[in-house]
Amino acid sequence: MAIEYRTLGKTGIRVSALGFGGSEIGYQEVAQRTVDKILGAALDAGINMIDTAECYANGEQLIGKALARRRAEVTLMTKCGHAPLGSAADWEPRMLASSIECSLKNLRTDHVDVMQFHSCSKETLRDDRVINVLTRARDAGKTRYIGYSGDSDDALYAVEMGIFDTLQISLSIADQEAIDVVLPKAQARGMGVIVQRPIANAAWRSGKQPPADWYTQPYWDRLQKLGYDFLKHDIEEAVAVALRFTLGTAGVSTAIVGTTRVQRIAQNIG
Numbered sequence: 001m002a003i004e005y006r007t008l009g010k011t012g013i014r015v016s017a018l019g020f021g022g023s024e025i026g027y028q029e030v031a032q033r034t035v036d037k038i039l040g041a042a043l044d045a046g047i048n049m050i051d052t053a054e055c056y057a058n059g060e061q062l063i064g065k066a067l068a069r070r071r072a073e074v075t076l077m078t079k080c081g082h083a084p085l086g087s088a089a090d091w092e093p094r095m096l097a098s099s100i101e102c103s104l105k106n107l108r109t110d111h112v113d114v115m116q117f118h119s120c121s122k123e124t125l126r127d128d129r130v131i132n133v134l135t136r137a138r139d140a141g142k143t144r145y146i147g148y149s150g151d152s153d154d155a156l157y158a159v160e161m162g163i164f165d166t167l168q169i170s171l172s173i174a175d176q177e178a179i180d181v182v183l184p185k186a187q188a189r190g191m192g193v194i195v196q197r198p199i200a201n202a203a204w205r206s207g208k209q210p211p212a213d214w215y216t217q218p219y220w221d222r223l224q225k226l227g228y229d230f231l232k233h234d235i236e237e238a239v240a241v242a243l244r245f246t247l248g249t250a251g252v253s254t255a256i257v258g259t260t261r262v263q264r265i266a267q268n269i270g
Helices: 023-027 032-045 059-066 093-106 128-139 152-161 177-181 183-188 200-206 217-226 235-247 263-269
Strands: 005-007 014-016 018-021 049-051 075-080 112-118 143-149 166-170 192-196 254-257
Touching: 014 018, 018 032, 023 032, 023 059, 032 059, 032 263, 049 192, 049 254, 059 093, 075 093, 093 112, 093 128, 112 128, 112 166, 128 143, 143 152, 143 192, 152 166, 152 177, 152 183, 177 183, 183 192, 200 217, 200 235, 235 254, 235 263
Parallel strands: 018 049, 018 254, 049 075, 075 112, 112 143, 143 166, 166 192, 192 254
Antiparallel strands: 005 014
16 A cells, blocks of 8 residues: 655655644553554555654653654654643743653654654743743754644744744644635645644544544534535545545645554555
């Protein structure tokens, strides 16, 4: 089963159009042996882009162990900015620098390919002390490139700053704002674009009942109003159409999809 590769903007990195997102395996406390199988299957199939974050519970540690002997095969990205519960404030420079070191230790590597700010506001981006932590990490070789992860006006501001190599942003059949507002400007600056939530968390799977989690609820609400016909049919085909919509959008380099099931890797590639 062939997989498509695209260039991650001006970084020149060749990434699989389908990437792996690490939030589910962290938040859902997936066993290490299962994560080993999931990532092994992903890499064997040609997926070479993995994204995680320091706040995804133990997600970085799980990925670090799974990639112990295959680090060179992947473009590894993580995100920073959120302090551990009960500790320092988010985006405090000393905490941020410590968080970057912790991520490298968790991931069992001396560098990541992209270190991203994790959904901070425009106000935070205006703080030179915060920006300098990330640029110093790049200059010290702890990350090859720097990126921003976020949405709407904050993402637009980050793009217009002109200092980030990549942008991670939400885009799906239920979240199309970025297509007209942010992506054209990111393309103009040669930024690699990583899409998060590319299938709108498959919010339609709960049918006529709202999903239980707050994370998916907004997408479910929107899809009730949009009323796409294809969502009324086979679930797997609906996922396929939703994913093709996102990957077919101009300017998208890669879309990250997480899973806790090994068999889902082959289905997503298909």
